[in-house]
Amino acid sequence: MQTALSLETIRKDFPILQRKVRENKLLVYLDNASTSQKPIQVIDAISDYYKNQNANIHRAVYALAEEATEAYENTRTKIAKFLNIQKREEIIFVRGTTEAINLVAYSWGRQNVNKGDIIVTTEYEHHSNIVPWQLLTKERGAKLEYIGIDDNGELILDQLDSYLETGKVKLVTFSQMSNVLGTITNTDEIIKRCKKAGVKTLIDGAQSVPHMKVDLSKLGCDFFAFSAHKMLGPTGVGVLWVRKEVLETMQPFHGGGDMIREVHKYETTWNDLPYKFEAGTPNIADVIGFSAAIDYLNKIGMDNIRNHEIELTKYALDKMSKVKGITIYGTKDIAKRGGVISFNFHDVHPHDVATIIDKDGVAVRSGHHCAQVLMERLDVAATNRASFYVYNTKQEIDALIGSLNKVAELFKL
DSSP states (O other): OOOOOOHHHHHHTOGGGGOEETTTEEOEEOBTTTOOOOOHHHHHHHHHHHHHTOOOOSSOOSHHHHHHHHHHHHHHHHHHHHTTOSOGGGEEEESSHHHHHHHIIIIIIHHHOOTTOEEEEETTOOGGGTHHHHHHHHHHTOEEEEEOBOTTSOBOHHHHHHHHTTTOEEEEEEESBOTTTOBBOOHHHHHHHHHHHTOEEEEEOTTTTTTSOOOHHHHOOSEEEEESTTTTSOTTOEEEEEOHHHHTTOOOSSOSGGGEEEEOSSOEEEOSTTGGGOOSSOOHHHHHHHHHHHHHHHHHOHHHHHHHHHHHHHHHHHHHTTSTTEEEOSOSOGGGBOSEEEEEETTBOHHHHHHHHHTTTEEOEEEOTTOHHHHHHHTOSOEEEEEOOTTOOHHHHHHHHHHHHHHHHHTTO
16 A cells, blocks of 8 residues: 655664764765665564574474465565566576576576577666676677667667667667666667567666566566665565566576475486575575565555655756756656766766765765766766665755765865
């Protein structure tokens, strides 16, 4: 059930937001594209598991193991409902989006990508959606091609058409939202064109799932990956969703533990889906913590979260555009971007900017954001990035603006 957004109530649930940093300055946390902070409900869920339910799952019949198994599998059920997934056996727990994409590259890619084939990605991808495909295409004698971006930070989809027309494309893999520009990809259009050409699609949802409603039943992609830690959950947990008819054709990624049915001297049979892809003792506690994070997001409502971030982003873009010497990257169309703003000051290194504003307690990211291909396209070595989430306020953006004005004054911009 969706409820009205009460920022005051929400902020009280995040103990870290009460922290003082540097010279007794209240923390202003604006690095949510990197990782989100955790509400007390998530912290308590993890602690409660270790206090009261700690046991390995699936194979024992005693009380603790049954309770732990039920709590773990309940998270899978909640994820299915959260993303409107019809078959829970399509949901695989992994360490994060990076491992999910690598799993697809290994288990699907090595069976389906051959010499001369093409994998298509985009210029604004995270390295996690580039490097696995570089490894795969080099190994298989295939090619990796890129959909470029225009000066607004939006994809040039005519380039996709030219790749599809070759008849050699096996997969188009892209982020639903850029972790640097905040650009929201025209996902429906890409999938429509790929389906027409008989090409599979993989979506990196690490930046989208925490911030907007995603419906996998409507989306129509073949693979979808995201991480818990960017959506109020713990680190070390992520999800790979694969369409069942595709998943059934894939070989295991890791061997041992839960992924087996029977092991003999010279042969092994695999467990049912999804356990075929979940080898070893899983990250039980943090999967249970992830369940609490989903509960928290559901209580607020994803539409409310998206609307809150639109309001914050509009406010921030307006204020930041008036700071002397600043360059802001990405589209000005607020409907096409999430709560991520990358920026630079003329001739001031982003690390210097971040260091200066950190003295005021304002935490932003500086660097290439694991997106060096995009940095090359923008013709910069790095940027600063402010990114917002459900607990951020306009007062915190005012604090950011105050610090940025200090940078402009210090460097006489």
